[in-house]
Amino acid sequence: MTQTDKTRLRDAATVLVVRRGGDGPSVLMGMRGAQAAFMPSKFVFPGGALDAADADVPLLAPLTPDTARRLEAESPAIGPALAAAAIRELWEETGLILGAAGGWPGMVPEDWRGFAEAGFRPTADALRFVFRAITPPGRPRRFDARFFLIDADDLASDPDDFSRACDELSHLQWVRMAEARDLNLPFITEVVLAEVQAFLSERPRGAEPAHVPFFDNRGERSVFRRIG
Template identity: 40%
Template sequence: MTALDGIGRSELDVKESRDFALGPGPLRPRDAATLILLDHSGGETRVLMGKRASKHAFMPGKFVFPGGRTDPTDGRVKVSGALHTAVEQRIIGGTRITKTRARAIALSAIRETYEEAGLLIGTKGAFSTNHEGWHGFAEHEVQPNLEKLRFVARAITPPGRVRRYDTRFLAAWRDDVAVELPEGPTLELEELAWMSLAQARATDLPAITLSILSDLEERLKHDPDLSLDAPTPFYRMIRNRFKRDLV
């Protein structure tokens, strides 16, 4: 159990008032994806974290993983390696979204990691595209690759926020990065750093990020390769209680 499991809506509102702008927002959350990049070298697992700019209404000044909203056109980008069927089914997660939409969600995590952190995940090789947001992959000759992504968690932003997302948290390894640039082209994340899991937990994290990082740290103790069939946490509001279930 984590600190958020079973917490009431009013208590959660207070806890997250510094993470989100509260107020009437969309009834239906938008699809989004986050990528947790892990580095196993050096004998200690490290994770990539970045600080969001203070001007953002969503998690201002907080340390987060790279990620953002899904663009439907992401699903039409060519890849050198397909999403594993088990990961695809976890992304769909009992919803009515299509396999193409699931693919778009996964690809949005890779695109956002390039835009925010300057890291291009994929395979070196000629690549061309007309899709906005992917020209950097063509410029640096990196073919996006989905085959090594692993599903880590899912979280739906509770009602009462000016922005709501249905976020899938995916993981990849630093070895999957084909090109590392000094920074991302959008500069949305500041103070990018590779941290030990303990160091990451000690930063100023949104409550949901801390919970998912704690879940991941516990899982890595007995499942360092993030196996495809392991149960994963799903956070969402049910009858005014924020619940964590393993699915």
């Protein structure tokens, strides 16, 4: 693969899984490897780039209308693929299942075989689109990342069972949001945490955000705006 291929802007999806408790919300995080080309040794949320096959994944439940509308404002029809990518990355990196019991129509994509063998189809109705950020130019990897929020209660698997996770993230753990900034975090992760903490304090479980913050680094200048 050429350097141009590695640095081209790619669509991506990231998932914040949140547990609410009496001592405040916690979020699931893991640490990227020291040799990773993108954000080495940083604590991050599960996530990754869109795969070509994600657009064809048969979701058992679709995105909510508000989430789909906001995701597709600039990129029509991308919503289901981003939802599938978010659920797939969550499954691959943590072994956790966001889905419901059900059989798959037709052939199961290779990346989804373990998910399907567990007896589940992916469901997107619990995903809430809460942040978007484009990596600035000049980085070794660049992503147009959409951040999704889900509640741990929406998982179909034990939220403490990471036994089926791949080795891309180490030290998977539930971190109290109030203490997460003590970890080695990327700048954008700190920003997302602050925005989501504010959202959780203002809105009940399952609510849609009033708007979606967006760090847009497509041009020479970084622009911060909000998606209504």
